[in-house]
Amino acid sequence: MAGNTRFYRPGDNKWVVSNATLINGNVAYTNAPPINQDAQFPMTNLLTSDRYLPWVTAVGPGPGGVDVVVDLDAGANVTPQFVGFFALRQSGVASMGFDVQYQTGATYNGNGTWVSARSGTISSGSRDVGYIVTGAQAARYWRFRLNVLQGIQWSIGNIFLSAAAVDLGIFYSPGMEETIIHPTIGYRTTSGHFSVSSVGDTRAMVIMPFRNIEDAIKAKINSVFGRFSARDPAVWIDQNDVARQVVLANSELRWVHQWAAPNLWDCDLEIEVLG
Numbered sequence: 001m002a003g004n005t006r007f008y009r010p011g012d013n014k015w016v017v018s019n020a021t022l023i024n025g026n027v028a029y030t031n032a033p034p035i036n037q038d039a040q041f042p043m044t045n046l047l048t049s050d051r052y053l054p055w056v057t058a059v060g061p062g063p064g065g066v067d068v069v070v071d072l073d074a075g076a077n078v079t080p081q082f083v084g085f086f087a088l089r090q091s092g093v094a095s096m097g098f099d100v101q102y103q104t105g106a107t108y109n110g111n112g113t114w115v116s117a118r119s120g121t122i123s124s125g126s127r128d129v130g131y132i133v134t135g136a137q138a139a140r141y142w143r144f145r146l147n148v149l150q151g152i153q154w155s156i157g158n159i160f161l162s163a164a165a166v167d168l169g170i171f172y173s174p175g176m177e178e179t180i181i182h183p184t185i186g187y188r189t190t191s192g193h194f195s196v197s198s199v200g201d202t203r204a205m206v207i208m209p210f211r212n213i214e215d216a217i218k219a220k221i222n223s224v225f226g227r228f229s230a231r232d233p234a235v236w237i238d239q240n241d242v243a244r245q246v247v248l249a250n251s252e253l254r255w256v257h258q259w260a261a262p263n264l265w266d267c268d269l270e271i272e273v274l275g
Contacts, residue, residue: 003239005172005208006165007224010232014078014161016049023071023108023141031110033069041155043070049232051087051157051245051274059153070144070159071110077138080161083118084130084235086245087157087274096122096154097147102139114143127201127275130160130235130243160235166220171239172269173211180204183275201275205249206236208269212258218265225253225269233274246271 014020022044025035037043041056057068083100090096098121101114117136122129142161148154183200210217224234225248233245249270256266 003171005168005170005239006237007168008082008084008160008162008165008235008237009224010049010230010234012162012165013049013158014074014080014163015047015072015159018075018078020047020075021073022047023073023110024069029071029073029108029110031112032108033071033110036068038153046070046072046156046159049158051233054087054089054155054157056155057148057153059151066148068146068148070146071108072142072144073108074140074142074161077140078142078161079138079163080117080133080136081164082130082160082162082235082237082243083133084128084160084162084243084245085122085156086128086130086160086233086235087155088122088126088129089155090124091153092149092151094149094152095124098122099143099145100133101143101145102136103141103143104137104139105141108141128244130237130241132241162235165237166224168217168220170210170213170217172208175209177207178204179206203275204273206246206271206273208271210265210267210269212264212266214265215263218255218263218267221267221269222253225271236271236273244273246273248272 023029023032024043026032036058038056041054043055045053045055099119100117102117103112103114118131118133181203184196184198186196188194233247236244236246249272258264258266
């Protein structure tokens with residue numbers, strides 16, 4: 001539901017937890033699509049949770065667009081409600097069309113019937129994008145069709161396909177802070193002019209205040225960032241359905257107990273939006 005603060009936990013990504021199989025180039029699958037990759041950054045990198053270990057497409061000559069197809073076998077049926085493409089980067093100024101599709105047959109056939117679950121366009125310069133999926137059926141075989149300009153390389157850190165989010169059921173208390181951080185080094189030239197060089201990707205620090213929340217909401221936040229949670233990046237969906245990968249800032253989550261019967265808690269949730 002748009003307007004609530006929602007999270008997808010690292011373990012919610014069906015590709016990682018199900019030990020999915022990359023179908024591309026695999027002769028065990030009928031009519032499997034070919035491998036498309038830079039040899040140093042293979043397609044199998046998509047099956048990890050490391051956004052900084054990307055898959056990079058090969059470069060094709062000539063003008064126009066070309067469809068790059070990624071087919072994955074989840075090992076069992078999954079019914080997604082969210083799909084995300086994270087740690088995107090491109091070598092030129094070009095948008096990328098996408099179509100997330102699924103095949104419901106008991107066996108895979110690359111030339112068989114594929115049903116679209118969600119399609120759209122990823123704008124040039126996007127680092128993280130995510131989309132709510134509605135109406136998709138349970139399916140084992142999934143296809144990610146990407147339309148890119150030939151001669152333009154794209155890299156993707158990981159693809160996130162997940163079912164229901166951890167929906168806090170609320171937004172947050174007034175006073176959220178978001179600090180944009182541009183990693184730069186400033187220096188002066190011999191003539192005295194000031195110059196700045198970028199040394200990394202822009203990131204952000206976000207502080208979400210939660211005041212007088214009850215145990216149920218506290219438990220949801222703990223399931224994402226608490227003592228027994230995974231430390232890999234989670235996905236934050238904001239009130240506008242914008243998706244970003246985040247980690248707990250400073251590896252700290254602090255609770256203040258304000259009242260009993262019922263228990264009421266305060267928390268300033270500090271997260272880092274990854275660059």
